[in-house]
Amino acid sequence: MTQQLALSIVGSGGDGAVAAGDILAMACARDGLHVIKTEAYGPQIRGGESSCTVRISAKPIFAQADAIDALIVFNWADFARFRSEIVLSPTAVIVHEADDPTPDEIASSPSRRVIPVAFAALARDAGAPNGKNILALGLLASIFGLPADAIRAAIEKRFAKKSAAVLEGNRNAFDRGFALGEELGLPVAKFLYTATTSKLLMSGNEASAVGAVDAGCRFFAGYPITPSSEILHFMAEWLPKLGGSCLQTEDELAAIGGVVGGSFSGVKSMTSTSGPGLSLMAEMIGLASMAEVPAVIVNVQRGGPSTGLPTKSEQSDLLHAVFASHGDTPRVVLAPVDVEDSFHITVDAFNIAEEYQLPVIVLSDQSIAQRRETVSRESLIHDVVSRRVASPEALEDFQRYQLTEDGVSPMSMPGMAGGMFQTNGLEHDERGRPSSMYIVHERMNEKRYRKLDAIARHYRLYRRFGAEKPEIGILCWGSSTGPVREAIDVLTAEGLAVAAFVPRILMPLPAENIQQFVNSCAELLVVELSFSAQFHQLLRTQIDLPRAKTHVYARSGGKALGVTEIIDQVRRCTAGTEKAEEVLA
């Protein structure tokens, strides 16, 4: 018996590898299981090879699987393209199209079971010429004891709008595959689970978009860019239904410009982009900060610099997000740790932007943004803060940029009588009038930075996992959190006192809390997907990280961080074989 499984399906366009993964993932979500589903494609826009991996678990999971338990291959040539990404467990069950001879490297592994199945011919016989993916689902369901009823129901739903013959053919294909699995009678560990309340299945981009809508965003301006475009798509579909508007702009300069304009006019506004777009938005981040206009930017990181690795994850936009734009530019940077958190962090981004009148960047990344993950419906609730609008008293002698204790000034919006002011990218006085006097600049800088102090006090967004008194403490952020959390579970079970501290706000850092954590750990390990260790660099600006006990594991993105990889790094640190303060990668 096993409580978790990882299954991969690889094929060419038209084989339905990704569709099969969708059906399986949705079926498991219906039965309340935990699912993480990832997809990978060749560079072709249409057709070409595709692979889909579904990790299923009866217990909560936080990362992609390190190794695959079962692999369906419709075409070995397609598999070869993903060879470096799909790591097979030593006991993996491999089922491939019988017509396609198995490469020696796979066939020669003694412990793996390699089974030829005539997918295409059997599907045709079942009356579903395009149904070999469905036949494969039947096979997997019987071999591993997956939730067959739920998968059947998902297939019914998927083909409900097709002809009766197509629906019937696919039903037959599933049953034929299921029967074949029983005939094979493989001695594998069956999947053990109890069905519970059904869950939602969504991507991080979708969770961010839902969070934005919940937060009250009614204007979105964006420019298409991988891997963030799903947010644009969601907003284009839903904002008009909600009485809002979505504008696809001519470039990212216009996107962030539209957001600043929309927000200035009194409507909560957002854009989404990826690294190259964030580079273009840098100047306008400074304007939003200077003019004190709330603005939310979701930046979905991909490999960089330049065009980089558009479809792969990396955590290398951190320092750009934290420091982008010339001048002294207060802004806030938040980072979700998983799909569900993308919802919460996006609502928080609006709350902070609206309450403190500044730009807030949400730093997601491709791995969180594009994987589909189960989320409890009840968890998608988050308090929403409204804009602090100037009171009638404040409007009597209105000073839009009034110096206040927490730096937040009364705000009016066009349409409000008595609230008229001119906002400005030029330094300005309390009424918004341009000024280049030193003393005005100094007072205004102080005022704008006081907002960061207030945010640091009120938004200590972080997570802490693991032992109270850790021998080794891990510092990480964003998508690194999932594999780190699973690694901690494994190491804790082995008796090691290990913990992790994960800031979900990177600017301003919850420095006091991080310092306490650092002081409580005998050894430290910083983990991140950035070749130049940007997170480590950022920590060192504000945290005393003793060199003697600080280890850094920082490598390029392009490949997901593995649980085993982190366990290995922790062991290297605790074994004392590594000199501290050395990049381990």
Next chain:
Amino acid sequence: MTTCESVYTPNTYKSDVKPVWCPGCGDFGVLNSLYRALADLKCEPHDTVVVSGIGCSSRLPGYVETYGFNALHGRALPIASGVKLASPALNVIAVGGDGDGIAIGGNHFLHTARRNTDIVYIMMDNEIYGLTKGQAAPTTPLGDKTKSTAYGNPESPVDPCGLAISFGATWVARSFSGDVKGTTDLIKKAIQHRGFAFLNIMSPCVTWRGDDQFKILRAKVRPISADHDVKSREAAMRYTNEQDIVTTGVLYAIERPTLVDEMLEVRWKAQGDRQPPTRTDLLKAFTPSF
């Protein structure tokens, strides 16, 4: 502080900020024309937003007692578009110079015109970069010596009105800032137009183009003929890229659905007269409902 007065005079729209412009600057004429146009049309100050980029002329929002936004170089139009689309009830006027709108912001000019975004765009055209002290602009005549073209401008200029028409603007006019009455009249027409209204105002820079610019321009200005067909694109294009004359008046004026019209249409297609979507609707695509 201005409140909802029932009487609207040009002074209603005058802010207490003193312009930084050089004495004799053409932009004073534009500013005075704008005050008059807003007063004549009784534009509610607090429902009006004036947005600009960067440059001498982009200082203008500070001098107008409405809501104002002096933004980034070249980015007046994206910000103005965001204001209008998010809050369609507002009266939105974008202003700026020729360098701001055609050089650094040229791409936005194209797309804001193409979309027929419901805003007025006033371009104060002085054929030079004034704020940075005298470099060539995309409108500087071929051969002219400027600080950045020591041996004469090697580049051919573009005519902003010709660009606007070819970009798909639905209302295009040219004016001369020395003619406050004519300019006032054209700003009023621009505000009244439904859609993207582009007004190119020849607004001399006496500091970097010479004291005699007013005289030279005044000699070149010709009001457009009374029988000009404003609906004809071909006829309008005849008044672009002129050599020795400057034709003023409405060159082109047609009607087509505006961006706000289209956005309302999109909302109707998306939702019709049905109840707004519930959270269950929003989450439907993520819910295993089988």
